[in-house]
Amino acid sequence: MTQIEDLRTKARALFDAAVTAADPAHAVRRGFALSPLPMPQAGGRTFLIAIGKAAPAMLGEALVAIPDADIALAITHHENETPLTGSEVLRAGHPVPDEAGARAAQRVMTLLSEATEKDRIIALISGGGSALLPAPPQGVSLTDKARLNDLLLSAGLDIVQMNLVRQQVSLLKGGGFLRLAAPASVYAYLLSDVIGDDLRAIASGPTVGPIGTAADAIATLKAANIWDAIPTSIRNHLESNKNRTIGPVPMATNTLVGSNRLSLEAMAQEARTIGLTPHIVSDALTGDVADAAQHVLHELTTRPKPTALLFGGETTVKLRGTGKGGRNQELALRVAMGASDLRAKWVFLSGGTDGRDGPTDAAGGLVDAGTLPRITAAGQDADVLLANNDSYAALAAGGDLLMTRATGTNVADVQVLLIAP
The missing domain is CATH 3.40.50.10180 (Glycerate kinase, MOFRL-like N-terminal domain)
Known part of the structure; x- marks a missing residue:
């Protein structure tokens, strides 16, 4: 397994921990006790x-x-x-x-x-x-x-x-x-x-x-x-x-x-369990998806390495095209495009804890420095697809859609940014 493959596996494990923490049955038991x-x-x-x-x-x-x-x-x-x-x-x-x-x-x-x-x-x-x-x-x-x-x-x-x-x-x-x-x-x-x-x-x-x-x-x-x-x-x-x-x-x-915060704390605990040093950067990653991407990119370029950065929230997308996607897919695509020239080894995951991002069958996206080259190799243009709000097609071309099926719960979205030494 390459270093990037290892990071991708760990990012997915953290996402799964967030979903598990939002398990509805556990939540009801907690509520009846409270x-x-x-x-x-x-x-x-x-x-x-x-x-x-x-x-x-x-x-x-x-x-x-x-x-x-x-x-x-x-x-x-x-x-x-x-x-x-x-x-x-x-x-x-x-x-x-x-x-x-x-x-x-x-x-x-x-x-x-x-x-x-x-x-x-x-x-x-x-x-x-x-x-x-x-x-x-x-x-x-x-x-x-x-x-x-x-x-x-x-x-x-x-x-x-x-x-x-x-x-x-x-x-x-x-x-x-x-x-x-x-x-x-x-x-x-x-x-x-x-x-x-x-x-x-x-x-x-x-x-x-x-x-x-x-x-x-x-x-x-x-x-x-x-x-x-x-x-x-x-x-x-x-x-x-x-x-x-x-x-x-x-x-x-x-x-x-x-809540989303409880899931972030569960992600942090899972990160420690698998040997990562987690930091919950924000539990309010909200607003326009383009601004959120810039926030993530700032963290990617300024944080000491190695690190595991965790975010939670729910961004918004203004539809300007006729493509298919969701806020998590677009956020992942924008981060991949903004970080494509960085030498650091990194992966970024953005997913909806309900397993559905917008009107699609994907929960979000899981990208790395190879995402853009894979999209290009598949004969697609990421800029053109993004302008048409077609993040689903872009990530599908790169093999970077986060697929989970419906999870049966929902505590908004979570993001994972892992940066290697």
Whole structure:
């Protein structure tokens, strides 16, 4: 095994450690220990409702602790094929909402509306819930919501900005879950895919509350220069509600059970185990992917060698072309292009802990100094492909796509930069 091959193997091992640390079953066990559930009231029912990319695994662990739950329902994405007995599993579209998601949302709303003051509802929330449960208000179609989602994803907005808008066009988000569930008691356990762990932004805060108002959503869309492209029904809905005063959402007990930072710490521990000296450089690698690449390149050129540098976060990409890729693939490609002339031996990995980067089957990219020569040898031009947002084709040509299949969890993205002596 060459030195570069060894570094690539170690980078993948660190990524796998991050995913393992975000294991949904472990997270639920941790959550029940941190915030034990009270006993149900006499005559009351227990509802287990899991929402998000990690829903089946979270629900499966909850059923171990509460095998006699009256309702056990999981809503996850189509690609998550985790088997789950003794419960109802609905699968829906992500990142763009679909009819299956609309039906799942209606199922959840029906269940919540049937709850009484004697019932307890245990919500297991993970990333992806925003798209998986589209519940548009009257006058807004699912097609219009899907169009809104497309525009938000392509505008370079961060997850908090996107979910601020999504909350204002939903009956379940931004505390809507709690309003529908009242007067039942709600206990939520959240696996965070949001940098900074703002509970209002995880799956758009169904059990928490809104990030902002309809007026804030309008301002966000205008600042992103997409207001005029938003479907008319949604613009009318936001305009008609921008001066509306909404009372506080009902109370709930919300417990954070997993996060990007915990995965970074697990990566650091794994690095020490395999003989590396790790440094967590940042748990907030956010903003435009081009700026993030420059940050990584700065670390690559200034850090003493050897070293293992770890990052976590979630960057954004402004779509200017028609190619295929995701933020992790583009970040990896940009780093490979920016470091191609360096003499140091290095590898860089950027991957989504959910195993899916954008609308592709790759989790991200794993690149080294040989990436650009391999792309060129395959008859491709990295500059042309990058200009068309076609990072997937570029990394595929170089044999540098990070392939994991869906992991069943999601705590945003992690990056590994290994530099040899």
